Amino acid sequence: MTYNIAIIGATGAVGHKLLSTILDRKFPTNEIYLLASKNSAGKKITHNNKEFMVEDLDSFNFSKVDIAFFSAGASVSSKYALLAEESNCYVIDNTSFFRMHDDIPLVVPEVNEEDIDTSNRKIIANPNCSTIQMLVALFPIHKINKIKKIIVSTYQSVSGAGQQAMNELTEQSKSYFSKDQIVCKSFPKQIAYNVIPQIDIFTDNKFTKEEMKMVNETNKILDKNINVNATCVRVPSYMGHAESIYIELEKDMSIEDLERALQNAEGIKYSNSDYHTPIDSEGEDWVYVSRVRKDIYKNNIFNLWVVADNLLKGAALNSVQIGESLIKKKIMSTNE
Numbered sequence: 001m002t003y004n005i006a007i008i009g010a011t012g013a014v015g016h017k018l019l020s021t022i023l024d025r026k027f028p029t030n031e032i033y034l035l036a037s038k039n040s041a042g043k044k045i046t047h048n049n050k051e052f053m054v055e056d057l058d059s060f061n062f063s064k065v066d067i068a069f070f071s072a073g074a075s076v077s078s079k080y081a082l083l084a085e086e087s088n089c090y091v092i093d094n095t096s097f098f099r100m101h102d103d104i105p106l107v108v109p110e111v112n113e114e115d116i117d118t119s120n121r122k123i124i125a126n127p128n129c130s131t132i133q134m135l136v137a138l139f140p141i142h143k144i145n146k147i148k149k150i151i152v153s154t155y156q157s158v159s160g161a162g163q164q165a166m167n168e169l170t171e172q173s174k175s176y177f178s179k180d181q182i183v184c185k186s187f188p189k190q191i192a193y194n195v196i197p198q199i200d201i202f203t204d205n206k207f208t209k210e211e212m213k214m215v216n217e218t219n220k221i222l223d224k225n226i227n228v229n230a231t232c233v234r235v236p237s238y239m240g241h242a243e244s245i246y247i248e249l250e251k252d253m254s255i256e257d258l259e260r261a262l263q264n265a266e267g268i269k270y271s272n273s274d275y276h277t278p279i280d281s282e283g284e285d286w287v288y289v290s291r292v293r294k295d296i297y298k299n300n301i302f303n304l305w306v307v308a309d310n311l312l313k314g315a316a317l318n319s320v321q322i323g324e325s326l327i328k329k330k331i332m333s334t335n336e
C-alpha cells in the first residue's frame, strides 16, 4: 500500500528534512507534493538524484493527498491544516498551533503512541523540539519511578528558528570579524559569539513561550502532575539541541537502576563513559543521554545531559514516525 503525501514548508529547514526522512525511511509513498509560498513555486528540490518541483500552497487541492506534513509556521497551519482535514486528509502538524487543543493528540511515538486517536479529528500534533528529546530521555525513568519535578536548561541551535536564522548566524559571524555592523532580524540580540536567554516571546509570568511549551506539553504527554521549570537559551551552534536536566523522583533509586532503564530504552543511545555534543547528533535519529549523576545530597534526584538533532528527532523524524504509527494502527485509508 502506498500513500500520496504533501510537505507544507518544503523549502524550509524542517521541510528539507521531512523529504529526506520520508525517502530514506522508505515511507510508502505514491505521489509526493512539495508546497511552499508563491515565491518558491517552480523551484526544484533534489534528494538522492530524485527531483521534485515546489508548488504554491495557495492553489493546492488537498483532496488528492492521504497525509500532509505541515511545517510552515502556526499561521499557515491555522488555515491550511483545517482545509486539508476538511478534504479528508490526515495532518501531522509540526507547528505549535494545535498542540494544546484538547481534541488533538500530541505525540512522541516512543512515549504515547497509544494517544493517537483520529475518531474525531484527523490532525495529530508534533511537540516542540525541546520537549520531544527531553521526554524520550525521561520516559523510561518515569515508567519505573515517577518524576515529580523537572528543572531544565536548554542550549538550542539556530536551526530551530529556521533557514533564515541559520543564515543570520553566518552573516553575523562574518561581520564580527570584518568589524561590520551586526544586523539582527531573526533573533532579538546578536547570536554570533553570544548566547540569548530568550526563545520566542515573553508571557505574563515572565517565562517565554518556548519555556511554557516545555511545561504544558510535558504535562499533556507524560504526566499532568509533573512540575516543570524551564530556561530556554539560544546558542550559536547550527544543529542539535542540548539540555541539562534535573529530575526529582518519587522514590530513592540507585544510579545503576536508572542507567539500566536508559540502556534498554527505545530511541536512546546512552553512555556512562563519554558525553555527546550537539554536533555528534547531527543527521542521527537518536536521543543521546550522558553525564548521568546522582545528586550529592539526595537519593531521589538525578542530573542528565541530553542531546538530539532538533530537525530530525525534534521535528521531521518524529512527524514521520507518527505517520508510520498511523499505518501500523491501520488508521489511514490509501489511494489504492
Ligand code: A2P
Binding pocket: 008, 009, 010, 011, 012, 013, 014, 015, 035, 036, 037, 038, 039, 040, 041, 057, 071, 072, 073, 076, 161, 162, 163, 164
Ligand atoms: P518559502 O520558502 O516559499 O517562503 P523555515 O522554517 O526554514 O523558515 O521555513 C519556512 C517554510 O514555510 C518555507 O518552506 C516557507 O516557504 C514556508 N512558508 C512560510 N510562509 C508561508 C505561506 N504563507 N504559505 C506557504 N508556505 C509558507
